[in-house]
Amino acid sequence: QVQLVESGGGYVQPGGSLRLSCAASGRAFNIYDMGWFRQAPGLEREFVAAISRSGLGRDYARSVKGRFTISRDNAKNTVYLEMNSLKPEDTAGYYCGADTRFGVRVSSEYNCWGQGTQGTVSA
Numbered sequence: 812q813v814q815l816v817e818s819g820g821g822y823v824q825p826g827g828s829l830r831l832s833c834a835a836s837g838r839a840f841n842i843y844d845m846g847w848f849r850q851a852p853g854l855e856r857e858f859v860a861a862i863s864r865s866g867l868g869r870d871y872a873r874s875v876k877g878r879f880t881i882s883r884d885n886a887k888n889t890v891y892l893e894m895n896s897l898k899p900e901d902t903a904g905y906y907c908g909a910d911t912r913f914g915v916r917v918s919s920e921y922n923c924w925g926q927g928t929q930g931t932v933s934a
Contacts, residue, residue: 902931
């Protein structure tokens with residue numbers, strides 16, 4: 812099983828940007844399709860973006876499409892989430908998950924998660 816550690820969260824004003832990273836260790840990173848999810852207090856964990864193991868396939872939630880970009884560097888065992896034009900409603904804990912299927916949007920389908928990193932958007 813792969814171990815995941817997220818980083819890069821922080822506090823930004825509306826319209827600002829954050830770049831999240833998810834570093835993997837353990838099993839070969841390039842056999843996993845990866846997803847980013849987020850969870851705000853009192854709400855369920857929701858899908859944000861996914862990327863296939865090759866990096867060629869990408870999928871985004873409607874709420875972030877055009878503002879967020881998912882990417883990966885298999886040589887560095889890392890997946891990224893570039894978040895631009897941030898809004899207060901983007902405030903949440905952000906989690907990366909690993910799976911062997913691309914584009915899974917249901918969090919319960921993922922067997923491996925990191926501990927999360929908090930992103931807060933506020934004036």
